[in-house]
Amino acid sequence: MGKLCSIGRIGSNRTLEHFIQTCYEHLEECAGKFKERDQADELACDARRRSLQEIMDQSTATSLTHGDLSNLERIQLLDIVRWGGELIRQTRRGPRKQVSIPVRLYLESSSQTCAEETLVREVSQHGAAMTCNFPIIVGELVKMERMETGEQIEGIVRWCGRREGTTIRLGLEFYGCNNFWHLHW
Numbered sequence: 001m002g003k004l005c006s007i008g009r010i011g012s013n014r015t016l017e018h019f020i021q022t023c024y025e026h027l028e029e030c031a032g033k034f035k036e037r038d039q040a041d042e043l044a045c046d047a048r049r050r051s052l053q054e055i056m057d058q059s060t061a062t063s064l065t066h067g068d069l070s071n072l073e074r075i076q077l078l079d080i081v082r083w084g085g086e087l088i089r090q091t092r093r094g095p096r097k098q099v100s101i102p103v104r105l106y107l108e109s110s111s112q113t114c115a116e117e118t119l120v121r122e123v124s125q126h127g128a129a130m131t132c133n134f135p136i137i138v139g140e141l142v143k144m145e146r147m148e149t150g151e152q153i154e155g156i157v158r159w160c161g162r163r164e165g166t167t168i169r170l171g172l173e174f175y176g177c178n179n180f181w182h183l184h185w
Contacts, residue, residue: 014035016073019062023055023080030087038076056084075145089158096124102147105132111141117147123181127155127173133166142172146180 030048061071063077083116092113107113114134122129136142138157145152154175161169174180 016062016066016069020056020073020076020080026051026055027080028086031083044157045091049088052084052088052091056081056088057085060155065119087155096122097181099123099181101181103128103130104145104147105130106138106145107134107140108171110154112130123183125179125181127158127171128181129169129171131167131169133168135162136168146174151175151180 008027009121033048036052057078059077063081064072069077098121099122102117102121102125104115104117106115112135116132116134118130118132120128120130136157138160140157141154142157143152143154155172155174157170161171
C-alpha cells in the first residue's frame with residue numbers, strides 16, 4: 001500500500017480523486033481475499049491489516065484537515081474508514097493450530113437455550129473454530145467450557161460456514177483472553 005504513503009498532502013481535487021479511487025481498489029482486493037478465505041498466510045494477514053489501518057488513518061486525517069471537501073468526498077472518506085474497519089475485524093490476528101479439544105458450547109438467547117458437547121478443531125489465541133448442531137447466527141454471544149479443565153470463556157460468533165445437514169461450522173472470537181488454550185504460540 002506504499003502508493004498511499006507517497007501522496008502526502010492532498011492538494012488538488014485530482015490527487016484526492018486518485019487517493020479515493022486507490023483506497024477503494026485496495027479495499028475491494030482485500031474483500032476478495034476474505035471471500036476466498038485466503039487467511040492462511042500470517043505474514044500476508046499482518047501486511048493486509050497494516051495497509052487497511054494506513055488507509056483508515058489517511059482517510060480520517062484527510063477528512064479532518066481539509067475544509068474544502070465536497071459532501072460526496074466526505075461521504076467517500078467516511079465509507080473508506082467504515083469499510084476498512086469491517087475488513088480489519090475479519091483479518092486473522094494470529095496463527096492457527098489444529099487440535100481436538102472437547103468443549104461444551106452454551107447458547108442463551110431470548111428465543112432459545114441450548115447446550116452441546118463438541119470438539120474444537122482449530123484454535124488461535126483469540127478464538128476457535130468448531131461445529132455445532134443447534135441454530136446459531138453471526139453476532140450471538142456464547143459460552144464455552146473446556147471439558148478437561150472446567151475453564152469457561154465467553155465469545156461472539158464471528159462467522160458461520162457450510163451446513164452439512166443440521167451441522168454448522170462456526171468461528172468464535174473470545175472476549176479479553178490471550179491464551180485460553182494454554183498453548184505456546
